[in-house]
Amino acid sequence: MVKLKLNLFSTLEYLVSFFIILECRSVYYLSIGNSKKIIIVMLLVSVSILCFFTVLRPDFHVDLKETIFLSFWNLYMFVYIVVSGGEIKQVILRYCLFFSLMYVYFYYWKIEHSKDFLKRYSNIVTIIAIISLVFWFFGSLLNYLEPSGIVNIYWGKDIVVSNYHYVYFQWQNDAVLFGKTFYRNIGIFSEAPMYVIHLSIAFMSSLFSKERNTFKLCVLFITMITTFSTAGIIIILLMIILKRAKKSIKNFLWTRREKS
Numbered sequence: 169m170v171k172l173k174l175n176l177f178s179t180l181e182y183l184v185s186f187f188i189i190l191e192c193r194s195v196y197y198l199s200i201g202n203s204k205k206i207i208i209v210m211l212l213v214s215v216s217i218l219c220f221f222t223v224l225r226p227d228f229h230v231d232l233k234e235t236i237f238l239s240f241w242n243l244y245m246f247v248y249i250v251v252s253g254g255e256i257k258q259v260i261l262r263y264c265l266f267f268s269l270m271y272v273y274f275y276y277w278k279i280e281h282s283k284d285f286l287k288r289y290s291n292i293v294t295i296i297a298i299i300s301l302v303f304w305f306f307g308s309l310l311n312y313l314e315p316s317g318i319v320n321i322y323w324g325k326d327i328v329v330s331n332y333h334y335v336y337f338q339w340q341n342d343a344v345l346f347g348k349t350f351y352r353n354i355g356i357f358s359e360a361p362m363y364v365i366h367l368s369i370a371f372m373s374s375l376f377s378k379e380r381n382t383f384k385l386c387v388l389f390i391t392m393i394t395t396f397s398t399a400g401i402i403i404i405l406l407m408i409i410l411k412r413a414k415k416s417i418k419n420f421l422w423t424r425r426e427k428s
Contacts, residue, residue: 178288180218185289187211189296193362195329195337198321208261215269234275238268287377290370294384297367297391300355303336304394308351323358343396353394364400367392372407 187210190196242264274285307313315330319337329339340352340359352360371388374381392400 177218178284180214181285181288182292183214184211184218185285185292187214188289189292189366190356192366193358194356195319195321195331195358196356198323198358199319212261212265212269215266215273218269218273234271238271242268283373283377286369286373287379290373290384290388293366293370294387296355297370297387300336300353300363301387301391301394303332304338304351304353307332307336308338308353321358345396350396352396353391355391360395360397361399364392364395364397364403367395368400368403368407371404375407375411 191208191211245259245264303313307315313332315338316333317331319329319331319334321327321329327339329337331337335356337354337356338351340354341349343350343352353363354360355363357363357366367388371385371392374384374388389404392404
């Protein structure tokens with residue numbers, strides 16, 4: 169029974185991670201039509217189910233401090249809506265309902281469990297990265313593969329995006345290297361910087377994980393380079409420097425402890 173429950177949690181976490189990725193300015197989310205509503209609804213349904221099973225835990229109890237915090241948070245967001253005049257539905261769904269549900273889930277399912285959630289998130293991003301590398305190299309770079317169709321998105325203006333079987337998209341033909349112009353690897357996202365956000369989070373969670381996967385790190389590193397994002401490369405270098413510094417400090421402290 170316990171194993172079945174953990175498998176259920178794992179599956180739901182993969183679903184939530186996947187819908188979070190799609191909702192974060194993916195081409196599917198920005199496609200002209202009802203894709204936004206579908207993705208948001210599926211995300212909220214998945215998170216709601218997670219929270220439902222969390223509440224069923226025998227050690228679940230209502231914490232007054234967390235209730236007060238969430239009450240103040242939602243009150244603040246409603247004030248923000250009134251003052252800023254932003255999109256009411258978007259703010260309520262993203263920053264009130266979604267944030268509150270995720271907060272409840274992680275708080276009552278123990279914060280240590282967030283490492284597992286990040287692992288599932290990074291696994292999905294890695295799969296997206298592998299697919300995008302294949303189509304970027306053989307399609308966008310070498311032109312061995314032809315786009316299978318087009319998709320319309322709104323990203324500041326109406327943009328026509330080429331797609332490869334709806335698993336890889338291209339339109340940012342603005343990367344210049346050695347006097348030549350290249351398509352930037354945007355994966356399934358609206359532009360390279362949005363892709364870099366996900367790649368950076370996945371790379372960081374994998375780099376600092378106790379179960380470090382070299383293959384995953386290499387895939388994410390190479391994919392980050394193909395986005396031609398200066399910020400992405402800087403982020404990777406800073407992470408590697410931080411990792412090495414952390415290791416050096418730990419070794420130094422351990423050596424001093426042994427000597428003393």
